[in-house]
Amino acid sequence: MMRHRMRRVVCACGVVFAAFVATSCATVSDEGARASARALDTLGVNVDAPASPSGAKACDAAHDGENLTKSLRPLDQLPPPDSKMSESLTRIKKRGYLRVGVDDETLLLSYRNPETGDLEGFEWDLVGQIAQAIFGPDDPNEIVQANTVTTQDKVKIVKEGSADMTVSAVSMTCERWTNDVLFTMPYFVAQQKVLVRTNDDGRPVFPDDGSDVPQAKTVDELDKALSGRKVCWTAGSTSIKNIKDSLPHAVPFEVAKRTDCLKALQEGTVDAVSSHDTFLLGYHLQDPNTTIIDVPISTQTYAIAVSQQAPDLVRFLNRLLLDRTSTGDLERLYKKNFIDCAKCSALDVLEQQQQLQLPGPPKDDPQWLD
Amino acid sequence: MTTTLLDPMETLTEPEPVASAPRVSQKTTPGRLRQLSIVLTVGIVLFGVFSASATQVRRKAADDIVTDASPLLVSAEELYVSLADADAAATESYLAGGSQTNEVLARYDDDVKSASDRLAQIGSHAQSTPEMQSAVRDLSNDLPRYTSLVATARENNRQGNPVGTAYLRSASALMRETMLPRATQIYGSASDGLRQQYATGTSWGHGVGIAAVGIVLVAGLVAAQIFVTRRSKRWVNPPLAIATVLVVLVLGWTALQFARAQHSLATAERDGSSPVQVLAASRILALRAEAASTLSVVDRDPADVAALTDPLGGSTGREGALGDVFAVAPESAGHSSQIVAAYNELVDTITHVHDSLATDYDGAVGLTLDEQASRSKTFDELLLSDVQAALERFDGASGDAGAGFSALLIGLLAICVAAEVLVLVGLQLRIREYR
Numbered sequence: 001m002m003r004h005r006m007r008r009v010v011c012a013c014g015v016v017f018a019a020f021v022a023t024s025c026a027t028v029s030d031e032g033a034r035a036s037a038r039a040l041d042t043l044g045v046n047v048d049a050p051a052s053p054s055g056a057k058a059c060d061a062a063h064d065g066e067n068l069t070k071s072l073r074p075l076d077q078l079p080p081p082d083s084k085m086s087e088s089l090t091r092i093k094k095r096g097y098l099r100v101g102v103d104d105e106t107l108l109l110s111y112r113n114p115e116t117g118d119l120e121g122f123e124w125d126l127v128g129q130i131a132q133a134i135f136g137p138d139d140p141n142e143i144v145q146a147n148t149v150t151t152q153d154k155v156k157i158v159k160e161g162s163a164d165m166t167v168s169a170v171s172m173t174c175e176r177w178t179n180d181v182l183f184t185m186p187y188f189v190a191q192q193k194v195l196v197r198t199n200d201d202g203r204p205v206f207p208d209d210g211s212d213v214p215q216a217k218t219v220d221e222l223d224k225a226l227s228g229r230k231v232c233w234t235a236g237s238t239s240i241k242n243i244k245d246s247l248p249h250a251v252p253f254e255v256a257k258r259t260d261c262l263k264a265l266q267e268g269t270v271d272a273v274s275s276h277d278t279f280l281l282g283y284h285l286q287d288p289n290t291t292i293i294d295v296p297i298s299t300q301t302y303a304i305a306v307s308q309q310a311p312d313l314v315r316f317l318n319r320l321l322l323d324r325t326s327t328g329d330l331e332r333l334y335k336k337n338f339i340d341c342a343k344c345s346a347l348d349v350l351e352q353q354q355q356l357q358l359p360g361p362p363k364d365d366p367q368w369l370d
Numbered sequence: 371m372t373t374t375l376l377d378p379m380e381t382l383t384e385p386e387p388v389a390s391a392p393r394v395s396q397k398t399t400p401g402r403l404r405q406l407s408i409v410l411t412v413g414i415v416l417f418g419v420f421s422a423s424a425t426q427v428r429r430k431a432a433d434d435i436v437t438d439a440s441p442l443l444v445s446a447e448e449l450y451v452s453l454a455d456a457d458a459a460a461t462e463s464y465l466a467g468g469s470q471t472n473e474v475l476a477r478y479d480d481d482v483k484s485a486s487d488r489l490a491q492i493g494s495h496a497q498s499t500p501e502m503q504s505a506v507r508d509l510s511n512d513l514p515r516y517t518s519l520v521a522t523a524r525e526n527n528r529q530g531n532p533v534g535t536a537y538l539r540s541a542s543a544l545m546r547e548t549m550l551p552r553a554t555q556i557y558g559s560a561s562d563g564l565r566q567q568y569a570t571g572t573s574w575g576h577g578v579g580i581a582a583v584g585i586v587l588v589a590g591l592v593a594a595q596i597f598v599t600r601r602s603k604r605w606v607n608p609p610l611a612i613a614t615v616l617v618v619l620v621l622g623w624t625a626l627q628f629a630r631a632q633h634s635l636a637t638a639e640r641d642g643s644s645p646v647q648v649l650a651a652s653r654i655l656a657l658r659a660e661a662a663s664t665l666s667v668v669d670r671d672p673a674d675v676a677a678l679t680d681p682l683g684g685s686t687g688r689e690g691a692l693g694d695v696f697a698v699a700p701e702s703a704g705h706s707s708q709i710v711a712a713y714n715e716l717v718d719t720i721t722h723v724h725d726s727l728a729t730d731y732d733g734a735v736g737l738t739l740d741e742q743a744s745r746s747k748t749f750d751e752l753l754l755s756d757v758q759a760a761l762e763r764f765d766g767a768s769g770d771a772g773a774g775f776s777a778l779l780i781g782l783l784a785i786c787v788a789a790e791v792l793v794l795v796g797l798q799l800r801i802r803e804y805r
Contacts (some may be wrong), residue, residue, distance in 0.1 A: 111532040148670045286531040348641040
């Protein structure tokens with residue numbers, strides 16, 4: 001009888017124990033936990049690895065020195081938009097629109113008007129002329145796909161074929177001729193200069209301590225004035241080499257897009273911006289508390305960059321540029337964008353103050369490669 | 371307790387003579403009974419202390435989940451959503467240029483305010499870890515920088531200066547590259563914290579421990595009963611028997627309470643926390659897709675739409691994060707076709723935006739500001755209503771989880787005291803018979 005009782009007690013204990021173990025198994029739902037973990041996973045932040053530069057060939061003498069601005073001989077005459085065109089142009093027409101690398105933040109040359117959302121500027125107008133020469137008199141916004149890329153990528157997109165051409169202040173260099181692209185004849189000549197802040201009296205000053213920027217008439221004096229100062233330039237631009245050569249004592253500060261330099265100057269991150277006077281004029285128009293130091297560091301010649309597989313497109317564009325120059329169309333575009341633009345009155349003042357040479361179309365007659 | 375670790379000098383001293391008198395009586399029945407009452411007292415105290423502390427740990431875990439960890443997670447989610455939505459709104463208002471709508475501006479202002487409120491909440495929250503605190507500090511420094519960049523971008527935009535884009539880009543980069551990862555980190559910590567609370571609240575160690583100690587105690591009580599029965603030649607010792615029954619009862623009660631709480635917590639996680647987390651991930655991914663799409667319209671650079679939307683719902687709207695939502699969140703699964711339709715409309719709109727970006731910029735901007743914004747809002751509202759439903763169910767289920775522990779604690783202590791008294795009385799009755 002007693003044993004029986006004992007067995008019952010043991011039994012009861014067993015049941016209690018089993019109940020505990022059983023409830024312990026009903027822990028949190030596995031599927032929910034996995035899904036929550038996945039949910040966290042999907043929110044992980046991926047950082048793109050920087051692209052490594054590919055090996056480049058040495059400069060080809062055929063494009064060096066005085067040969068630098070020589071482009072392919074133009075077509076004898078421009079084919080009308082509805083006629084049969086060469087291979088590259090036929091491909092573009094078949095696609096229905098032109099793919100062009102342009103910038104969207106460079107006032108005067110090519111920028112998006114924040115009010116209308118449209119691209120405007122000298123280069124954008126030039127792109128419009130090119131598109132109309134290929135497709136006829138449509139609205140350029142309809143027949144151009146604007147590929148707004150960083151300075152670093154503007155040659156690359158042409159080389160890799162994701163754009164038919166880049167019209168974005170691309171300086172002709174022997175390295176680019178040799179390794180990357182074909183160039184048309186020059187359409188613009190700019191000078192590399194330096195932009196600094198001014199104080200309320202209009203005197204050039206450094207933003208951090210408000211001290212005056214020392215006067216400079218030569219590149220050497222400029223280098224001395226900027227010694228130890230942070231100078232902003234755009235990654236991938238040809239300016240870098242010139243700045244490093246001409247202003248070796250300046251401290252470089254690199255940004256991805258041109259306008260970032262103006263922001264850096266406004267925020268006091270840098271003491272000066274070194275770039276083409278075309279860009280610097282645009283910065284000055286956006287921020288009157290700046291001035292351009294009129295010491296040219298180097299001369300930059302802009303041409304349209306085209307794929308090395310499309311020499312026929314280069315010949316077509318050269319004929320177009322020649323024709324538009326002789327008809328005065330290019331001059332009109334220049335006047336519209338650099339003299340009569342909405343904000344351009346400020347440029348007149350700057351020019352009067354400094355006898356500043358405005359950048360503009362090349363003066364020399366183009367020369368050709370056969 | 372132990373003499374093995376004592377100074378060797380001490381071991382050389384004389385053994386204490388006090389032990390000699392009781393040693394004789396220990397072999398007698400009353401001696402054994404006295405020993406028994408000491409052993410049982412120790413057992414009852416151990417059982418009481420152990421089960422009360424385990425119950426307390428459980429109660430705290432359940433309370434923490436309801437009052438701290440879960441609200442913290444919700445705050446962290448809202449922080450992320452506010453920041454991401456502020457960025458989407460800022461980019462849209464910039465894109466709208468001169469025709470900035472008051473609605474978009476109001477949305478931006480609301481988001482910024484909500485984000486700073488959430489930061490204050492999380493910063494002062496009891497459960498936030500040092501990592502969260504430091505992320506909150508960083509974010510509190512970055513938020514004014516962000517809003518000032520957006521303000522400068524707007525001002526330049528108003529004056530027709532393209533440099534506004536540089537400010538907007540840098541604001542957006544600050545948000546996407548620095549602030550949102552920090553918000554993700556806060557969310558991740560809050561989510562980890564909640565998971566740990568669930569693990570504590572549902573671990574089997576406490577239950578098994580109480581069961582083991584309890585069973586040993588019951589075995590001791592039964593052994594004592596047998597011993598007393600044999601020596602006294604009586605049937606049962608009623609006080610001992612009652613004590614045994616009481617301990618068995620309280621063990622059962624504890625098992626039931628733990629099982630019930632565990633079930634509530636499991637339900638709260640399954641129906642509440644898990645759905646909230648997968649829904650949060652989907653909302654965040656949708657906001658990211660919207661912001662990235664708008665930013666690429668600003669840049670006039672058509673985006674890879676599939677890359678933007680695939681993590682959210684894939685090509686069918688039932689993959690990716692939404693796949694998890696339908697698997698885990700019952701409300702969402704209930705109206706999955708509605709959500710999938712909203713997702714597909716959103717994807718179609720974004721695709722449409724980027725298709726027209728090449729040829730019709732104005733059209734693309736219009737689509738971004740009207741259709742994309744409203745589709746994105748519709749989608750977000752669908753998910754948000756499910757989040758609220760999941761939160762309600764969480765409140766229901768987790769509210770139960772903490773209930774009953776106080777009663778159990780009182781019951782445990784009362785029964786231990788009662789059992790102790792009964793044991794002493796029961797054995798004392800027998801001991802007295804030998805006087």
